[in-house]
Amino acid sequence: MRLAHTVAQVRAAEAALLRDLPEGALMQRAAAGLAHAVLDFLGGGYGRRVLILVGSGDNGGDALYAGALLCRRGAVVDALLLGSSHHEAGLAALTAAGGRLVRTVEGQAPDVVVDGIVGIGGRPGLSPGAGAVLAALEGIAVVAVDVPSGVDVDTGELVGSHVRADLTVTFGTHKVAHLVDPAAGACGAVHLVDLGLELPPAEVEALQQSDVTALLPRPDRNAQKYSRGVVGIRAGSDTYPGAALLCVSGASCGLAGMVRYIGLAADAVRLAHPEVVGEGRVQAWVVGPGGSDAAGEALRAALADGVPLVVDADALAHVEGPLGVPAVLTPHAGELAAMLGVAREEIVARPLAHVRLAARRFEAVVLLMGRHTLVARPDGRVRVTTTGLPWLATAGAGDVLAGLVGALLAAGLAPWDAAAVGSWVHGAAATRASGGGPIVAGDVAHALGGVLQSLL
Structure with missing residues (x-):
């Protein structure tokens, strides 16, 4: 550390x-x-x-x-x-x-x-x-x-x-x-x-590599797909079907035993990920990537299950206070500015102060995406992610991260650990996929397996 x-x-x-x-x-x-x-x-x-x-x-x-x-x-x-x-x-x-x-x-x-x-x-x-x-x-x-x-x-x-x-x-x-x-x-x-x-x-x-390795969940010898955790994804819309695919790709990294998907991109998701199933019980939800106008309803539906959840992208606009369940909120600077009612420039100038403020206000772990991503707890403790590279600033990368963090939640990690470990692995996957050159979000998702294999 x-x-x-x-x-x-x-x-x-x-x-x-x-x-x-x-x-x-x-x-x-x-x-x-x-x-x-x-x-x-x-x-x-x-x-x-x-x-x-x-x-x-x-x-x-x-x-x-x-x-x-x-x-x-x-x-x-x-x-x-x-x-x-x-x-x-x-x-x-x-x-x-x-x-x-x-x-x-x-x-x-x-x-x-x-x-x-x-x-x-x-x-x-x-x-x-x-x-x-x-x-x-x-x-x-x-x-x-x-x-x-x-x-x-x-x-x-x-x-x-x-x-x-x-x-x-x-x-x-x-x-x-x-x-x-x-x-x-x-x-x-x-x-x-x-x-x-x-x-x-x-x-x-x-976190350093050894810390991430120690925190990653591992199946015990008697594990079965349900005991390893089931993560549910409520994402995508007619306008942004790709967000659903990318979020599911992050969640389908193998850390959870099963991925469920509910949304308008079901056919595309199952074509790309035939192992993904439909509605049923979950241990964690991911809500919001590409959710558009339906994101608020998706958030309310997920909250009704009373399980931990990741709130990302369009669903963040519907977070007005504490959610009542263990939660990870994953805004970028603009989204956090809207949640706190301040200018984006203020978030960029004072990210540590604002991510701590948000964690207290919403009584949740807040993952503020950036060059050095910050992951804050309500008590003020913060983890900084130093993996990654500038090529990671690409459309859809946050959708992959949300799915990955959701899988870690479903597999049993506490929100702070899930967010920090997910962010570290996400950055490492981007570095591996890049090789020093440009990448797109799908490249990051495809590199997750290799990074996790090397860690485990």
């Missing part, structure tokens, strides 16, 4: 560790990890030119000590001081190792810029002076120290100017900004340096 802690949690853990360490030892650990990451990024140190942007506080100190280590590996290291005060011991270490202090960024361009301007304790946004320096260095690779300067660390929001890094080297644990967009998009690749911190549970986390 990749855990993302808040600034307050990290500060408390650092303070506890510092009581047992010699003065400066924690900073030296961070600096060593940073220096080695920069060397890996550059492919070596000898003759490389490194420019360190140094702000006030410990973040600048980490960068300065790392600069001293880079000097000893043959790099040419310059430091530009920003702010009113600086880490004096770090400055002394850098200059003693052969590093230079510079006043401007003019002259020969560096191979990499190390962003040590603002650490995790800084406020969002950059000063005009720092912003001007970064503008002058546009096009040069950036390695950020702990977080890209200027992002909101605890929310993942972007307010004002900020650094956009190619690599972020963070210490002790991931922070929320590393996982949650839009700030996560400014981090580039994220490299974690272990500092040995003792950390409390985190409210934001990201």
Whole structure:
């Protein structure tokens, strides 16, 4: 599990560790990890030119000590001081190792810029002076120290100017900004340096492959099709028959023992999926993909069975409050904006805050689809999906995901687990199907079996 802690949690853990360490030892650990990451990024140190942007506080100190280590590996290291005060011991270490202090960024361009301007304790946004320096260095690779300067660390929001890094080297644990967009998009690749911190549970986390493997349902030796779970699909319409096919394709991944379909696309569904049957008892429903005007009635019919359900697409417009059954709601940003009565731009700018708000308001698990999909519980805990790729932004992909999550619900997973595991597998299937190129939603559905086989 990749855990993302808040600034307050990290500060408390650092303070506890510092009581047992010699003065400066924690900073030296961070600096060593940073220096080695920069060397890996550059492919070596000898003759490389490194420019360190140094702000006030410990973040600048980490960068300065790392600069001293880079000097000893043959790099040419310059430091530009920003702010009113600086880490004096770090400055002394850098200059003693052969590093230079510079006043401007003019002259020969560096191979990499190390962003040590603002650490995790800084406020969002950059000063005009720092912003001007970064503008002058546009096009040069950036390695950020702990977080890209200027992002909101605890929310993942972007307010004002900020650094956009190619690599972020963070210490002790991931922070929320590393996982949650839009700030996560400014981090580039994220490299974690272990500092040995003792950390409390985190409210934001990201499943890894081993977590997904452990959570996936498996049939016991005496299993039969009903005991493995039956998922029902109420989807599709005369206008959108393909949505039904795609949703059924996601549900027919093999995780549930049976798939039932009710809707106007029954003939097309059974032609493509002869194993799918009609009306009967189910352990979970999926409602809404391509449902058009009939989505409200489909939702009411599904709710009457009192079983867990996935509410997607057109059915989301009929969710006005808690549904009274375990539920997963799967909106994209526009749909969530309509549900909460806010502008879509607000959802995009503050996805973590809004997905948590929706989970509380509707007393359901809410899966907010996006580059990094967020899956929130009513108690505020959130899982972030980091699998997938931009080609997954294609029509019908959400229908496949809804069916997959429904199958996991029917197979016995709790809503939060079903949504998070389904989202992870869906993203992994898209990556497998893509091979780096374009895909359509049907490709994702067809790749689910291979991903699940490799996991199980």
